[in-house]
Amino acid sequence: MPPAHPFDTSYLRDMDDGDKLKEECGIFGVIGVDEAANFVALGLHALQHRGQEAGGIVSHHPEHGFQSARRFGYVRDNFTSQSVMETLQGPLAIGHVRYSTTGSKGQTAIRDVQPFFGEFAMGGAAIAHNGNITNANALRRELIERGSIFQSSSDSECIIHLMARSLQRTIPERMEDALRRVEGAFSIVAMTRTKLIGVRDPLGVRPLVLGQVGDGWVLSSETCALDIIGATFIREIAPGEMVVITDKGVESHFPFRPRKPRFCIFEHVYFSRPDSILGGRSVYETREAIGRELAAEAPVDADLVCPVPDSGTPAAIGYSLASGIPYAMGIIRNQYMGRTFIEPTEQIRNMGVRLKLNVNRALIEGKRVILVDDSVVRGTTSRKIKEMILDAGAAEVHFRIASPPTAWPCFYGVDTPQREKLLAATMSEEEMRDHLQVDSLRFISLDGLYRAVGEAQGRNDKQPQYCDACFSGEYPVEPSDQIESGFEMKPAAE
């Protein structure tokens, strides 16, 4: 049933959404501290860039049982007031921020906001995930046939129903049982009355890290959310690992058949925050290294290196340091944007990117400018930025892109346009340059990107070290539901 719900949440989206890939979720969980939900709220605030549309927290208190709150909007606006937080008690809590929705025509009903909760015969469990279950539609059909009633369009609910029907006894055993039926790329935090559980899919596509705070334990999508609560970063959850954390400590399970890891390379490029650490590497330094690679691969004579704010900044700094061309803020971001406008007037709608960015006119005039951006998706923003820069009197505009051409959609928990909307799906680099009408346009090579993330030999084409499906079209997990809906994979021969 398509939800007829009270809030039009479309205003929570950035005006340039169509022109960025967007991570769909951030997850966080804490056990063994006083008022765990407070920690979760802070952690989710630090993970807000992974999902700005809605958030939810479930906690468990020995006396009051499970408690939950789910809201549209920012963590900051929903999960900081006394009145809400005092309804989320106890030493154990998990939380979730989400960007958008799977399947519900671009709108989220509050019932689709995670964590998802289910009452089993042996007690309740809550679960939240980041990523995507690629056989969710098939599983859902099967479960409905058997008499399960779904209440949301969330993938997490499949796992809960599989667990409810499992023949195993304990919740962790039921979860292992359920996970073996599930395909996809996902990280999970879950909780029972006494356990915090974390899972990473066999390929480890989506991130999940373990931290320690006082006597308690933390699970988080990124390390930057450990920092905000003063937790110590212990290690990443291993691909295919399931950790069950109780007051006795952390126990590891490996429910899946072992596979070679394929971490999402785009987390390094854009999704993760620059102050997080991924695979032992500072994201900021990786992005600076991408800029240095770009300067080596695609040098150009110019007066200024300017980032497209804010995501292009570290790569622009790297490009400047490697090339010796001065770094400057040629484009200023209006810090009062972030969400788009509600029912805007015609005139506002037409403003587009000018509401958000302004050219530093006096600086740019007469200069040859290198603009560094993280990616080109549909190309609409790039084109408008180019026009603004030229209007301001720049002599030349050179685009340098900190990722290879995005030619394929991601089906692993990232909001991507349909393939035909991706500029690189239909145009060569040369054609894109003509389309954008800039003096030059260069993307980092796939090998260059692999080098920047630490693979000195570049990409191993036989056995790629990362998931780079959005660039290469090689999907490490078959997107079954998508293929069923008509998506055409890249021919093997290609």
Add this chain to the structure above:
Amino acid sequence: MPPAHPFDTSYLRDMDDGDKLKEECGIFGVIGVDEAANFVALGLHALQHRGQEAGGIVSHHPEHGFQSARRFGYVRDNFTSQSVMETLQGPLAIGHVRYSTTGSKGQTAIRDVQPFFGEFAMGGAAIAHNGNITNANALRRELIERGSIFQSSSDSECIIHLMARSLQRTIPERMEDALRRVEGAFSIVAMTRTKLIGVRDPLGVRPLVLGQVGDGWVLSSETCALDIIGATFIREIAPGEMVVITDKGVESHFPFRPRKPRFCIFEHVYFSRPDSILGGRSVYETREAIGRELAAEAPVDADLVCPVPDSGTPAAIGYSLASGIPYAMGIIRNQYMGRTFIEPTEQIRNMGVRLKLNVNRALIEGKRVILVDDSVVRGTTSRKIKEMILDAGAAEVHFRIASPPTAWPCFYGVDTPQREKLLAATMSEEEMRDHLQVDSLRFISLDGLYRAVGEAQGRNDKQPQYCDACFSGEYPVEPSDQIESGFEMKPAAE
């Protein structure tokens, strides 16, 4: 999981709630008209007295599928605006208003607001009920054991899960299958993509009527809701009957073992609107007849007959007509009450009934006054009204109550205080008179009430014609869940 939800709905309750029995729900459904949800909204507005806390509508449109909206507050405030109603399209819709909740500690989560929707293998169905399933807890435990995940604390959800697991093929067959597992006193409206379904429990405790509007059909808790949409009253659904209405017409099923009907006698006294017709009798005229019976059973020499507004009005008119003592509005109701106050100040809280009622001082002064009320539940309001009347200078105060002493809680979809809170559970009529400190207090006899509703011979004690458990303690359906929770039935010998 106890819901930690955003709205404190307690303000939606009347300040005198504790002192009235409250019907918990009204239901309404329409098939075969344009924009069926508009009719449902009007019908629910007319049934608002049966549930003021929240309301919901589900509709089905051939193209857009099932659509729903559920809101706290009045129908008038939620289901009349263009923007909401245009999301509820199609020729088939059902709706529900509810007063309070079963089991959730006095607060309703929005997910407990009906109609309840479930997706089955052969398509979806929505369901709403008025009444109570007396073995809901046991059914729920059994279903959870088998792996069903509940999303609400609503009884309706048991029926949906039973249907989801039924081995039968069609939805009506599955519903029959499910209903055979269910005990209690309830009326149901349900819908599939093409069918409107109505069910009344085997005893016919709760009302449900059938009407016709243009080429379409209507199901409603009361006839007053047929009037508002200009529908013609056709007949009551029979106790134990299940009607399945399609564009081919109305089909009758009788899934239950036949039993003698036991319609709720309190619907005549208080729950139903005076302009409804129950069992072929005008509710208003029945109440006037109760007043006449009372005048005959419990005459008293006095100057004025005054109703306790508004529910005592028809009985007071009857008493006046039978006794010849002039009828007068001795107590004036403030029409701007209806809901209570949000976080009231101490002083406001202490005002109690004075916020709602004021004595017509100039009229009352020096007079011997007969006050006619519909019932005495906890006696708190009666006591305050007595004080107000005496403060205003009345010479004598005589209470006449249009129902027998309410000595037992109702477990069939009515919000009643626990037994020990009922004044009549612990006191005789004489003791209540002393407690209320009035010059006289008389309740209509149970036989008198039966006569007023048309049973010339009064109550048939061997085979009572109505459910009168709240007066007699004789429960026609065993309240299993309640007994499990410690409720003590009246000893058989009593």
Add this chain to the structure above:
Amino acid sequence: MPPAHPFDTSYLRDMDDGDKLKEECGIFGVIGVDEAANFVALGLHALQHRGQEAGGIVSHHPEHGFQSARRFGYVRDNFTSQSVMETLQGPLAIGHVRYSTTGSKGQTAIRDVQPFFGEFAMGGAAIAHNGNITNANALRRELIERGSIFQSSSDSECIIHLMARSLQRTIPERMEDALRRVEGAFSIVAMTRTKLIGVRDPLGVRPLVLGQVGDGWVLSSETCALDIIGATFIREIAPGEMVVITDKGVESHFPFRPRKPRFCIFEHVYFSRPDSILGGRSVYETREAIGRELAAEAPVDADLVCPVPDSGTPAAIGYSLASGIPYAMGIIRNQYMGRTFIEPTEQIRNMGVRLKLNVNRALIEGKRVILVDDSVVRGTTSRKIKEMILDAGAAEVHFRIASPPTAWPCFYGVDTPQREKLLAATMSEEEMRDHLQVDSLRFISLDGLYRAVGEAQGRNDKQPQYCDACFSGEYPVEPSDQIESGFEMKPAAE
């Protein structure tokens, strides 16, 4: 500057507004009690029928100075919560409820909500009024010429500006000075830091009463608002009197030239609550007496006397008692109406009076029915009610109206349609009967009405005892602003 304000308050109006005269304001003030604003909130709640659109309270605390809150909506919803009331401290407070606005095209800006506050050289004063200043436009023009800046379209503001510019020293002296420039029909409550002030215009058109509560004093539009706070009714403020109340007691001033009183007779018919006392008479009993007069003046053979709820009720009871024809509730009011719908759908809009009233079908069928209503303004509601009654199968419909034909607009603080919209302005009683298509239609005579309010000789045409301009067209205060805007007075010869 026409206000561009955030709330469309039109939804606060009854759907039948166009068909009732509406009192525009209620006023209330208290001095000498703890937390005076709490008393004012309760008083305004009891006066809510005099103005449902908005309300305001100003209080004064020796330490915190003047405090105020002004809100759209019901008193109950705005002035009962701890959080609002704790911002309104001190032993002295005044308040105001308003129905609609003068001059602002049917919408009220929050700045037009009274009480109005001004800071003078010798301290601040707040003021609220009920009624109308008939030379407000001329005064306003004069004040603007002299350099006063108006912030609202409220008449009260003229008085504040006149006071600010007065050459007198004390605030009461300045108020006397200001009042001498003012023409119209109004009652005023005002306050300084230490004084509560009440004023009634020279003719005493609008009501104002004095009460005592503990050691404190109360001013109120009606006595029913004394009851709610447990205050004792002392006396009416005399026409032309100004009372200045301090902790030393009540002091009387008479700033105006003495005139014969002309109290508004329509307060008896409709505006005041039935449990109020006006001119020493119970409003309820007056209305019952009107019914008795009507029965004598306009008898008819019939089966039932039914009120048009709720305002026709006392007169219907009187008619029944005098005629011996049984009283019955033939029309039931839906108690969940009261305000109209927001942006209603087409279908809802077309429902009109059916959303609010339903015929008690079973009772009416085949009967000859007398319908008693308080007044006929535009006749639109009367016509719809007649249709509903006939649809329900009534054999005959006889209208009896508890006031004479309303043929002239009121300019003294009452919301009336323009003269050409008044049915009685263009039709005789006979023509109205034909227009409404009823079996008979009779209004009480003007003399009959005067008798019912206690003038045994009827109306003194040379020197009418009341203001009855709405019936007679004889305006006791010249409506200067209206004449300036083109209103044509009744020719003297008529």
Add this chain to the structure above:
Amino acid sequence: MPPAHPFDTSYLRDMDDGDKLKEECGIFGVIGVDEAANFVALGLHALQHRGQEAGGIVSHHPEHGFQSARRFGYVRDNFTSQSVMETLQGPLAIGHVRYSTTGSKGQTAIRDVQPFFGEFAMGGAAIAHNGNITNANALRRELIERGSIFQSSSDSECIIHLMARSLQRTIPERMEDALRRVEGAFSIVAMTRTKLIGVRDPLGVRPLVLGQVGDGWVLSSETCALDIIGATFIREIAPGEMVVITDKGVESHFPFRPRKPRFCIFEHVYFSRPDSILGGRSVYETREAIGRELAAEAPVDADLVCPVPDSGTPAAIGYSLASGIPYAMGIIRNQYMGRTFIEPTEQIRNMGVRLKLNVNRALIEGKRVILVDDSVVRGTTSRKIKEMILDAGAAEVHFRIASPPTAWPCFYGVDTPQREKLLAATMSEEEMRDHLQVDSLRFISLDGLYRAVGEAQGRNDKQPQYCDACFSGEYPVEPSDQIESGFEMKPAAE
């Protein structure tokens, strides 16, 4: 009367408010375009950094007259929707964003939100200002004595009342008349039905620029707001100039006695946006130049130059370019902050700056870090940042501040702590270094700052080229109201 208003606007403030000087207002006006208010909304959005608490727009339409809307919160949230903007019609509009309030104990009532409107004998005028009238209290007292009624605590209202009482005929003449009574540092935009008026105080302390868009004219606090609407920057309004713009063009008046200009030097340091042009200089380039000056004045051996985001960024880039020490983002700002939390829990409150900033741990560890910030006000933030950097393992921390020590409050429209709260008011540079416990702390010299803004010879102490009272204690306009309230000026001898 202290306002008892519905919104607690304190949540609109940054959590670090106490530690930044804050410009109090931005102003914008347009004449001669279709739907002028749309332009004003866009302009105010670009000026949002000058005032985040509330905004207002007044427009004038030949047919509908003056229209206005005033709201708390961001321009983006209030002035972009169709429904609001269609109430602001016509070719002429002015607007205002404000940060905080003068005199109302830290809270703004909606009536204090500008533009302020007044109706005069010859028509209405609206006015908005940025800055402060230093003799406002005295003027207000005088006006109240004469009988003016004030409705707000805004300085602008003094000007309106002076204009209302002026003996001159036209509104521009009356404004000149009024301005001659006014002392202070302010820029004004005002409008009549046909004229857009701009004024800058005689010293030109606050900025105001003139632009052209199509056939229309624009007044704005900064040039960055011309860019967003595509307007061309024409020139700055001269100190002491009043421009009156009609459809005939721009007319200049000079109502004040000529004085040497004293533009606010802090606009260059912090208040203005980096993409604005002030006094013919790019703000960004000035800030970069400040960084270069700082590198020359206060060099230090280190590994990284990091800005305190976002205001320290251009100076950090300049420092890096001049020193050759690599620039890096050592501190990452959470872009979902900006406003503080509503009723935060204890734990949230204690988080302070960590909610907003996180150290880029992997980058900082073991490094000697130069932190560049724009200013030090109370020092609380600087201290917390230092702790975070050291916690992350930095080897050394060196603070470089892009302005001289802030030792004096600003009384010209800037929100500054009281003098004793300013760190530099009670400590020498050395003491501040010890207080902050950093390895070194250096402020740019006052001469260095003058050089960076283009005064090659540095500051002319006899006749300073700028207002630098916050650094020097030399106030170019006597802060009369403040002195009256007890503020002690720096002794002349000092």
